[in-house]
Amino acid sequence: MHNTPGFPDLLRLIDERSAAFRAVIASVPSLDAQVPTCPEWTLFDLVRHLGEGRRAWAATIAAGPEATAKSAAEGALPGSRERAALVAWLAASTEQLLAALREAGPDRACWTWWGTSQSPRTCGAVARHQLHEISVHTYDAQLTVGAPQPLPDDVALDGAEEFLSTCCTSTSAWPHEPAVIDFHATEGRSWRLSLSAGGVRLSRPDGVPADAAVRGTAHELVLTCYNRHPLDSLKLEGDRRQFDLLVGWDPNE
Structure with missing residues (x-):
C-alpha cells in the first residue's frame, strides 16, 4: 500500500482538523442546528460526541496494551452551552488525545475494535483512525453551517x-x-x-x-x-x- 503519514504528521493533522472543527463551533449561530449527515444529532450532540470520544480514546491509550475494552471518557462536558467554555473543552479533549499518543508512541499495542482487520492494533493505527473520524465530523459541522470544505488531499x-x-x-x-x-x-x-x-x-x-x-x-x-x-x-x-x-x-x- 502507499506510505501512510508518519506519526508526527498524524498528530499534526489531528490538531489541524480539530482546530477546524472548533472554528465552526465558535462561529455557528445556534448549536441546535440539525446535522444533515447525522440527522439524529444537533451540532451540540456532535460537540459532545467528538469531545467525549477523544477523551475516551485518550484514556484507552493511557490504560496500556493490557486494556481489554475501551475506557470511559474523563472530564465532563461543561454544564452550560457558553461557547467559549465548549470550545475550550474541545481543545482540552484534543490535547488529552495527543498527549496520550505522544506518551505511548506509534508502536505500542492498544485495544481497538478492529480485531481481525489488516490495520494493526497499535497506537499509531489508533492515531490514523482518529484523524479520519475527526476529519469527517469536521466536514459534518461545516456542512451544517453551509460551508463544507473538501478534505485536504493528503487526508482524503x-x-x-x-x-x-x-x-x-x-x-x-x-x-x-x-x-x-x-x-x-x-x-x-x-x-x-x-x-x-x-x-x-x-x-x-x-x-x-x-x-x-x-x-x-x-x-x-x-x-x-x-x-x-x-x-x-x-x-x-x-x-x-x-x-x-x-x-x-x-x-x-
Whole structure:
C-alpha cells in the first residue's frame, strides 16, 4: 500500500482538523442546528460526541496494551452551552488525545475494535483512525453551517485506504460468492478488496478485471465510505450488487 503519514504528521493533522472543527463551533449561530449527515444529532450532540470520544480514546491509550475494552471518557462536558467554555473543552479533549499518543508512541499495542482487520492494533493505527473520524465530523459541522470544505488531499487519500483496511477487511469468511471490488481515486491511487471464504483483504489492483469498481475523487470516496455521499453519485462499473453486499456485511458478527 502507499506510505501512510508518519506519526508526527498524524498528530499534526489531528490538531489541524480539530482546530477546524472548533472554528465552526465558535462561529455557528445556534448549536441546535440539525446535522444533515447525522440527522439524529444537533451540532451540540456532535460537540459532545467528538469531545467525549477523544477523551475516551485518550484514556484507552493511557490504560496500556493490557486494556481489554475501551475506557470511559474523563472530564465532563461543561454544564452550560457558553461557547467559549465548549470550545475550550474541545481543545482540552484534543490535547488529552495527543498527549496520550505522544506518551505511548506509534508502536505500542492498544485495544481497538478492529480485531481481525489488516490495520494493526497499535497506537499509531489508533492515531490514523482518529484523524479520519475527526476529519469527517469536521466536514459534518461545516456542512451544517453551509460551508463544507473538501478534505485536504493528503487526508482524503489516506482516509480512503484507512477505511478500507480498518472497516472492510477481516479474516472472517465472506459469506457470498468470491468477488473483487476496486476503488479508484482520480488523483491516481487505487485499491482492491478481494472477498472470499478466506476473508477480505486489501491490496493494489493487479490488472485482472474486477467484478465491480467505483471511481471518484479521494474526498468523494471517503465521504461515500462514511455514508455522507450516496454511492450512485460516483462512477460505478460492473456489478453494483457487490457494493450492496459489502455494505450489508458485518465482519465482526
